[in-house]
Amino acid sequence: MKRFIILVCMCFFVSLSWGQILEEKNVDVKVRYNADSVRAVLDKMPYFTLFRDNYFSGGIPLGTKPTGHNSDVKFQLSISQRLTKSKLPFDSYLFIQYTQKAFWDVFRESLPMRDLNFNPGIGLGHLIIRHNKYIGKAYLMLEHESNGRDSIDSRSWNKITFSCALVLNDNWETQFKTWIPIIDGENNKDILKYNGIFQFAVNYRTCNKRLQIGALITQRKAWFGFNTQLELSYKFNKRENQFFFIQYYNGYGENLLEYNQYKNMLRVGFVIKPQDFSLY
Numbered sequence: 050m051k052r053f054i055i056l057v058c059m060c061f062f063v064s065l066s067w068g069q070i071l072e073e074k075n076v077d078v079k080v081r082y083n084a085d086s087v088r089a090v091l092d093k094m095p096y097f098t099l100f101r102d103n104y105f106s107g108g109i110p111l112g113t114k115p116t117g118h119n120s121d122v123k124f125q126l127s128i129s130q131r132l133t134k135s136k137l138p139f140d141s142y143l144f145i146q147y148t149q150k151a152f153w154d155v156f157r158e159s160l161p162m163r164d165l166n167f168n169p170g171i172g173l174g175h176l177i178i179r180h181n182k183y184i185g186k187a188y189l190m191l192e193h194e195s196n197g198r199d200s201i202d203s204r205s206w207n208k209i210t211f212s213c214a215l216v217l218n219d220n221w222e223t224q225f226k227t228w229i230p231i232i233d234g235e236n237n238k239d240i241l242k243y244n245g246i247f248q249f250a251v252n253y254r255t256c257n258k259r260l261q262i263g264a265l266i267t268q269r270k271a272w273f274g275f276n277t278q279l280e281l282s283y284k285f286n287k288r289e290n291q292f293f294f295i296q297y298y299n300g301y302g303e304n305l306l307e308y309n310q311y312k313n314m315l316r317v318g319f320v321i322k323p324q325d326f327s328l329y
Contacts, residue, residue, distance in 0.1 A: 090176055090183045091135045091142060099323040100146045101127035104294055106318025107155070113313075117156035121163065123296075123316055125150045131174075141173045146190075152304050164306040168194045170210075177215065185215035185222075186326060195234070196305040204305035206240055207231040214326045224250040224329060242270045243301035243309050250329050259284050261292070261322075265329050269301065276300030278329075282320055294320040 105124040109115040127148040135142045148168040154161050172190030176183055188211070195205035212226035227247035232240060245267040252263040260283050267276040277299045282292035296316045303312045 088135045088140065090178070091131075094131075096131045098129055098131075099127060099321065100129035101125065101148055101328045102320050102322055103127055104296075104318055104320035106294055106296055106316035106320075108296075108314045108316025111313045111315055117154070120156050122153040122155045123151070123314075124153070124318075135176070137173065139175060141175045143171070144174050145169070145171045150304070152306075164196055164304045166194060166196055166305050168192060172210075177213075183325075185213065186328075187211075187213045192228075194305065198306070201236060202306060203234060204237045204240075204308065205234040206237065207233065212328070214328060219256060220254055222252045222254070222326065224252075224326075226329065237305070237308060240302075240308055243276075245269045245276060245302065248329065252327060257287060259287055261327070263327065267300070267302070274300075276302055282322070290321055290324075292320045292322065294318050 103126055105122070107120075107122045109120045113119065125148065127146070129144055129146040132143040132145065137143065146169070148170075150166040150168070152163045152165075154163050170190045170192035172188050172192075175187045177185035177187060190210045190212070191207070192210055193205070193207050196203070198204070208228040208230050210226060210228040212224065214222065214224040216222045225247070230241055230246075232238060234240070246269075248265060248267040250263060250265040252261060254261045261281070263280040263282075265278040265280075267278075268274070269276060277297075279297040281295045284290070284292045294317065296318075298312055298314045298316075301311055302308045303314070
């Protein structure tokens with residue numbers, strides 16, 4: 050565990066220094082990385098903004114007959130508030146975020162909410178600058194996740210997370226996230242077996258920014274076990290920030306209540322995305 054903590058911390062500080070990496074040995078660092086450019090980008094961004102994708106979608110299971118008990122509506126709300134400017138060490142800033150994911154049984158009598166997953170967090174963020182150009186973000190966060198229920202339906206855990214999102218070129222971006230788990234829920238001691246230990250994502254975006262395709266792979270504790278989430282988003286008007294949305298989920302851990310139950314779901318709806326990165 051100590052080695053893993055050291056590795057995560059090293060990865061975080063390496064990513065913070067990404068903008069300082071020289072492509073040519075004789076290039077002056079001041080030319081490659083300007084702290085003022087980091088602050089300029091950050092100061093132009095709003096303090097309050099979307100954090101992850103905000104979506105509303107309805108879906109059915111694949112491979113089995115859809116019923117009112119296995120079909121649902123899934124939606125996510127995610128926001129963040131920056132608390133400081135980039136004046137902390139490594140030009141980082143302090144922020145808080147709140148994400149809520151809901152699974153709503155709209156096809157059942159009385160339309161009950163099957164599960165609500167609450168995910169607040171506080172952390173340090175850093176804008177990654179290269180060639181004085183904003184190309185990514187890195188986060189070191191303390192996150193809590195629970196479903197707010199009691200007795201045998203209670204699920205909760207905490208984690209220290211490191212995540213990084215990078216633009217590779219005009220069309221491709223990649224993301225990586227890993228965590229140190231702090232499991233306090235009595236009814237989900239084996240959650241790592243299903244919710245994984247790290248995740249990797251890749252997104253493709255057309256040059257006109259209207260079509261986006263994303264894939265999120267979460268490595269479960271088993272060597273060859275993966276949770277897979279595939280997404281397609283398309284906006285009919287390039288001036289809007291509302292996309293037609295298709296999401297496919299295959300694996301475990303989609304929600305906390307049923308974290309150890311296999312899901313194979315296809316959902317359709319709409320999504321509102323952050324201006325720069327669609328974080329997972």
